[in-house]
Amino acid sequence: MNDSAVRRAVYTVIGVLILVVMLFPVYWMLNASLQPSGNTLTAGFLPLHPTFSGYQRALSEQGGNLVTSLIIATGTVILSLAIATPCAYALSQFRSRWVSVGLLAILISQMIPGIVIANALYTAYERIGLLNSIPGLILANCASGIPFAILILRSFMLSLPPSLVEAARVDGAGLFRAFVAIVLPISKNSLITAGLFSFLFSWSDFLFALTLTTKGGVRPVTLGIYQYLGTQVQNWNAVMATAVLSAIPAIVLLVAAQKYIAAGAIGGAVK
Amino acid sequence: MAQATITRTTDARGTGPVRRSRGRRHRGEDLTKILFVLPAAVAMVALFGYPVVKNLLMSLQDYGLRTFFTGAAPWVGLKNYSTVVTDNLFSDAMVNTALFTIGSIAFQFVIGLALALFFHRRFPLSGVLRSLLLLPWLLPLIVSSATWRSILEQDSGILNRTLSWLHLINEPVPWLNSPSVALIAVIGVNIWIGIPFNVTLLYSGLAEIPDELYEAGQLDGATGWRAFWFITWPNLRAVASVLLMLGVVYTIKVLDIILGLTGGGPANATQTLATQSYERSFIDFKFGEGAALSNILIAISFLFAIFYLRSTRRAIDE
Numbered sequence: 001m002n003d004s005a006v007r008r009a010v011y012t013v014i015g016v017l018i019l020v021v022m023l024f025p026v027y028w029m030l031n032a033s034l035q036p037s038g039n040t041l042t043a044g045f046l047p048l049h050p051t052f053s054g055y056q057r058a059l060s061e062q063g064g065n066l067v068t069s070l071i072i073a074t075g076t077v078i079l080s081l082a083i084a085t086p087c088a089y090a091l092s093q094f095r096s097r098w099v100s101v102g103l104l105a106i107l108i109s110q111m112i113p114g115i116v117i118a119n120a121l122y123t124a125y126e127r128i129g130l131l132n133s134i135p136g137l138i139l140a141n142c143a144s145g146i147p148f149a150i151l152i153l154r155s156f157m158l159s160l161p162p163s164l165v166e167a168a169r170v171d172g173a174g175l176f177r178a179f180v181a182i183v184l185p186i187s188k189n190s191l192i193t194a195g196l197f198s199f200l201f202s203w204s205d206f207l208f209a210l211t212l213t214t215k216g217g218v219r220p221v222t223l224g225i226y227q228y229l230g231t232q233v234q235n236w237n238a239v240m241a242t243a244v245l246s247a248i249p250a251i252v253l254l255v256a257a258q259k260y261i262a263a264g265a266i267g268g269a270v271k
Numbered sequence: 272m273a274q275a276t277i278t279r280t281t282d283a284r285g286t287g288p289v290r291r292s293r294g295r296r297h298r299g300e301d302l303t304k305i306l307f308v309l310p311a312a313v314a315m316v317a318l319f320g321y322p323v324v325k326n327l328l329m330s331l332q333d334y335g336l337r338t339f340f341t342g343a344a345p346w347v348g349l350k351n352y353s354t355v356v357t358d359n360l361f362s363d364a365m366v367n368t369a370l371f372t373i374g375s376i377a378f379q380f381v382i383g384l385a386l387a388l389f390f391h392r393r394f395p396l397s398g399v400l401r402s403l404l405l406l407p408w409l410l411p412l413i414v415s416s417a418t419w420r421s422i423l424e425q426d427s428g429i430l431n432r433t434l435s436w437l438h439l440i441n442e443p444v445p446w447l448n449s450p451s452v453a454l455i456a457v458i459g460v461n462i463w464i465g466i467p468f469n470v471t472l473l474y475s476g477l478a479e480i481p482d483e484l485y486e487a488g489q490l491d492g493a494t495g496w497r498a499f500w501f502i503t504w505p506n507l508r509a510v511a512s513v514l515l516m517l518g519v520v521y522t523i524k525v526l527d528i529i530l531g532l533t534g535g536g537p538a539n540a541t542q543t544l545a546t547q548s549y550e551r552s553f554i555d556f557k558f559g560e561g562a563a564l565s566n567i568l569i570a571i572s573f574l575f576a577i578f579y580l581r582s583t584r585r586a587i588d589e
Binding site for chain 1: 308392406416418531
């Protein structure tokens with residue numbers, strides 16, 4: 001008894017060490033962001049004299065870009081969920097031979113490289129004037145949000161008993177009203193999971209930001225970091241401060257919505 | 272609240288009114304059902320169907336900067352393909368893509384499996400530690416790239432400083448600046464990014480193996496390595512093969528990390544099919560050639576998927 005308690009404590013210590021190694025880069029990003037600008041990289045392991053000059057610079061240079069990213073990510077969540085949720089419901093509850101066709105299409109879509117989508121959208125956007133626009137980027141980011149949201153939501157909705165909706169129909173509700181009044185409230189958790197991931201995908205997007213914007217007007221923060229990295233980096237503390245600010249959504253979601261994140265990682269992949 | 276609804280509705284199942292109302296509404300219903308799927312179908316066609324078709328067409332056209340001004344994109348048959356395939360960089364890019372994909376997946380999987388097995392033991396905090404481990408996977412790739420650029424920086428990066436402090440190296444390693452080590456460094460960073468995903472999926476696979484199997488195995492003397500080899504691995508194979516297939520499909524098209532770390536350099540040492548495709552389209556503005564390269568990328572991806580589907584079908588038949 002005592003022996004196994006010791007062993008488990010040793011496991012915990014090893015587990016913490018593994019985590020320290022794996023998350024060291026994240027710590028290093030935070031550490032570097034708090035160093036003064038001249039010698040950011042030569043800094044020690046602890047920010048003994050933390051300064052926020054990196055953050056000041058980051059906010060003044062990238063603040064607008066952070067807002068742009070926020071708007072795009074929020075828009076992607078709304079559009080992705082609005083499009084994906086009814087479809088996920090249909091794929092989980094309606095009986096039709098088209099269901100397997102739809103699922104196959106979604107799986108195949110995961111194999112399409114982003115650069116293929118960027119190639120085609122660039123030429124189309126160029127013609128219809130969506131280059132350098134927030135709606136254009138929201139639409140492009142739905143390419144990662146929609147299929148993932150459909151898979152997550154469907155895997156949850158498969159477990160909904162059909163009788164749930166049928167009862168509402170007895171009371172005279174149409175299919176759509178029953179969907180809104182019954183299915184949506186019950187699916188709250190999976191909607192949150194799908195929404196969180198759509199947000200992260202869109203917030204993290206770099207490829208579409210890089211290819212579908214050509215001039216400075218609309219610039220998500222990922223592109224801002226890339227441009228910082230473009231040539232010899234002058235101000236590492238500002239770069240790392242921007243990186244920390246861009247990492248905040250991921251960190252917040254991981255801490256606040258732990259169970260949704262793990263559920264999403266598994267639900268989206270094993271299908 | 273939800274509980275109450277469920278109880279009430281189970282009673283209503285199969286009673287008369289449901290059936291009757293169904294018949295009456297049947298036609299309008301079919302229309303509504305279509306409306307449920309229509310937006311997603313349109314979106315999928317616009318965001319995936321159109322790009323694939325457009326890329327196929329562009330790859331057969333002289334689609335370049337001029338096209339954007341004059342609208343002219345003359346058909347050139349397979350010329351774009353022959354141009355990109357005979358380019359000196361093509362074989363390098365193919366080899367790099369293969370090394371990047373195989374190297375990333377092999378290490379992500381082995382390390383991921385080791386960590387999943389470790390966290391599968393029950394000990395205090397294992398759940399919390401395991402979920403914090405997901406962080407590298409959730410960070411924007413460009414954030415990870417920036418962080419690793421600072422860690423791998425040749426003169427003052429913390430990695431070289433630590434290694435020389437430990438007397439493991441005599442002079443700083445030019446991780447991202449030397450053609451001979453840049454690809455290794457890029458693969459290393461990608462392994463770091465992919466480990467959490469592998470741990471999570473393999474852990475969920477491990478959690479599904481019933482404890483009774485191990486208890487029964489123990490009676491037959493299957494413990495330690497033997498338990499892994501005769502119980503864990505056979506039961507984990509399905510999850511492992513899905514994971515490896517997803518790994519190939521996702522890794523082969525990686526672009527962000529490479530662009531952020533090296534931009535394909537130094538001296539094209541980290542060019543892959545994806546970075547080449549990007550450069551031809553968006554740096555050289557030769558969309559026809561870029562499309563040809565990305566179609567080759569899709570074709571390779573599909574080959575893997577078909578291979579995977581056939582092997583799983585065979586597994587089911589057995």
